[in-house]
Amino acid sequence: MSQAPDRSTPPAIILVHPQLGQNIGMAARAMLNCGLGDLRLVKPRDGWPSESALAASASATRVISEARIFETTAAAVADLQQVYATTARSRSLSKRIVTPRLAAREIVTNNGSDIASGVMFGPEASGLENDDIALADTVLSVPVNPECPSLNLAQAVFAVGYEWFQALDETPPEIVSIPKETRPANKQELVGLFEHLERELDACGFLRVEERRPIMTRNLRNMFQRASMSEQEVRTFRGVIKHLVRGKPD
């Protein structure tokens, strides 16, 4: 049901001095899950290429093999016009701070004017340094539980990618899925079921108290309405009633 976004250039993901190859790989997988492909690495600690990054990327090996390596953060963001620095919220720098949801909306909006965007993430243990943050227009901070605010690197990348994908995605918030082989029951079929059931309940004495009968049948009908039955399910349930009444196998 999801549509691949096509109205917007995905932001670049810049990992500054990432430590574990495994985290780079998991970040690459998270990127591709969200339709992002431009991975830039500033001096990964354990060198490059990385077997553990490749192994952890699952089906996102292309993101890993096309990743670009840079010596400095400045070089990694040189061609970008709008850069976000991901950090825990802090008041020690004088900067605009936004949520991933707002950043995603800004990136999508600015892409209309051909603005190239990127989001930077710092090393796992320490986060971005102030000199890296000074290269960014805006700080991006993921709102999380203040008692456990440290996100795994790939989770932080996923939070950004997820919001970017949702900002463009046209998946309806809710659908009722019906298998192709069938269709929603129409009201004639439903009323057929109701009358079949009530006929049998009259016959077996379940509805024998006359003054309770209207309430009980109305409640049962409402319960079946809530079930949003398919035409196939109505037929199945009429079979259930028939067999319960008969009381013995064919």
Add this chain to the structure above:
Amino acid sequence: MSQAPDRSTPPAIILVHPQLGQNIGMAARAMLNCGLGDLRLVKPRDGWPSESALAASASATRVISEARIFETTAAAVADLQQVYATTARSRSLSKRIVTPRLAAREIVTNNGSDIASGVMFGPEASGLENDDIALADTVLSVPVNPECPSLNLAQAVFAVGYEWFQALDETPPEIVSIPKETRPANKQELVGLFEHLERELDACGFLRVEERRPIMTRNLRNMFQRASMSEQEVRTFRGVIKHLVRGKPD
């Protein structure tokens, strides 16, 4: 800046037959990042307790140590009134399908009426079985890139937890952070800077073309307005001008 949600009981997270301890640990960390604590495991493949789960949980060891183990999915959801089954979108079952964002809103809303909720996730390789899905009210499906739809287990848990946390969180989408030691400059301070700069630019001949002078000063003033300077930054910049004019060290 984030507030720990306190108006809603967090949903339980039910991992059905999870395979790798590492994924259970990372899911636990993602849970605590999002303020979730009720982890339920249905027959984890590699047994329990799990050293690798504990190691991967980082600071979320409490979620791991308090996790409950169940023999069947039915037992794991027995006390819950509203259960979501996480799957890739599919039309092969007749069921309501919602996004994590809508599910989060439903969980928060229903908690007002004391409804206990939970979200089920299947094993890494295969996902939930149809018999497990039949125990759920609703299918939850994370909208992702259809060309790479397979989410890591901890990422899927994070997507659900993240949306639940955002549904309650009151972090403003945007703030401008100013360090405590200073405050935003007032307009008198800004105009003081403008006039200082223009005086020096007059003196050095930069504004010598009389008919261009109003446009150039207006553009410079607008540029400084956009920078939202602090009082400290105005003073710093006036020092910059003074030293540039002087042209030599003290």
